[in-house]
Amino acid sequence: MKILTIIGTPHNGNTRAITDLFTGEFAENGNEFDELVLPRDFDAFCCGCANCILNGEDKCPHYAKISPILERIESADLIILATPVFVGSCSAGMKALLDHLAYIWMVHRPKASMFGKVGLIITTAGGSGIKATVKLLKSNLSFWGVPSVFSYSATTMKMKGNYADYNDKDKIKKQVKKKAAAIKRRLKKNRVGFGTKFLYGLFRATQKNGWNKTDSDYWKAMGWLDRKKPF
Ligand SMILES: Cc1cc2nc3c(=O)[nH]c(=O)nc-3n(C[C@H](O)[C@H](O)[C@H](O)COP(=O)(O)O)c2cc1C
Numbered sequence: 001m002k003i004l005t006i007i008g009t010p011h012n013g014n015t016r017a018i019t020d021l022f023t024g025e026f027a028e029n030g031n032e033f034d035e036l037v038l039p040r041d042f043d044a045f046c047c048g049c050a051n052c053i054l055n056g057e058d059k060c061p062h063y064a065k066i067s068p069i070l071e072r073i074e075s076a077d078l079i080i081l082a083t084p085v086f087v088g089s090c091s092a093g094m095k096a097l098l099d100h101l102a103y104i105w106m107v108h109r110p111k112a113s114m115f116g117k118v119g120l121i122i123t124t125a126g127g128s129g130i131k132a133t134v135k136l137l138k139s140n141l142s143f144w145g146v147p148s149v150f151s152y153s154a155t156t157m158k159m160k161g162n163y164a165d166y167n168d169k170d171k172i173k174k175q176v177k178k179k180a181a182a183i184k185r186r187l188k189k190n191r192v193g194f195g196t197k198f199l200y201g202l203f204r205a206t207q208k209n210g211w212n213k214t215d216s217d218y219w220k221a222m223g224w225l226d227r228k229k230p231f
Pocket of ligand 1: 009011012013014015016084085086087088089124125126127128129157158159160161
């Protein structure tokens with residue numbers, strides 16, 4: 001099994017500590033790990049040209065940077081998105097990466113591989129903004145087509161803090177262990193549920209009218225406007 005961590009901060013703090021606790025739970029024979037640290041491994045901001053959506057992803061000015069990253073995302077079984085909460089949302093590095101993948105949202109040109117994956121969102125914060133941040137990251141994974149998305153959030157995480165300094169570190173460790181066990185069970189028995197099927201059906205119907213030819217040509221070429229399905 002391949003586990004890809006995308007961590008939205010280069011800071012060696014709370015988010016790194018909790019993420020390492022999770023990946024430690026997956027340190028078993030045969031598991032492979034990959035990691036992207038943002039903005040170190042992807043530092044471009046979307047300039048809003050919409051070329052990816054309207055004219056094809058290869059027309060994005062940052063295609064050479066984003067394309068190998070998407071390959072790494074596609075080859076993972078478990079995708080971990082980890083971010084501290086900054087002013088009520090995910091880090092700018094994380095948002096910049098997600099913006100470049102707008103074209104793989106189900107409404108446009110989803111990747112078939114996404115329908116077989118499991119996602120995990122990790123957020124740390126002082127106290128506010130967790131809900132909105134998890135919602136934002138969850139909607140990205142869900143609209144990519146990932147059918148199973150878990151989340152783990154830790155609050156009262158002070159700045160410049162580290163998991164090891166916290167009084168409730170044993171509680172955090174226990175919670176992480178429990179969640180990791182649930183994720184492992186899901187990875188063995190992942191399935192596309194009603195929510196994903198519903199969204200897929202909705203977007204498939206819109207592709208039949210084809211307001212964006214780049215998208216509808218893709219759906220047609222994948223055979224998804226006939227009987228074929230990505231799951
Ligand atoms: C620029 C900045 C903005 C922040 N904004 C929030 C916020 O909106 N809500 C919150 O609860 N904590 C906020 N915090 C606190 C961090 O989310 C929290 O300390 C987090 O665990 C830091 O993660 P790190 O140790 O991985 O860097 C902010 C911290 C920084 C540096």
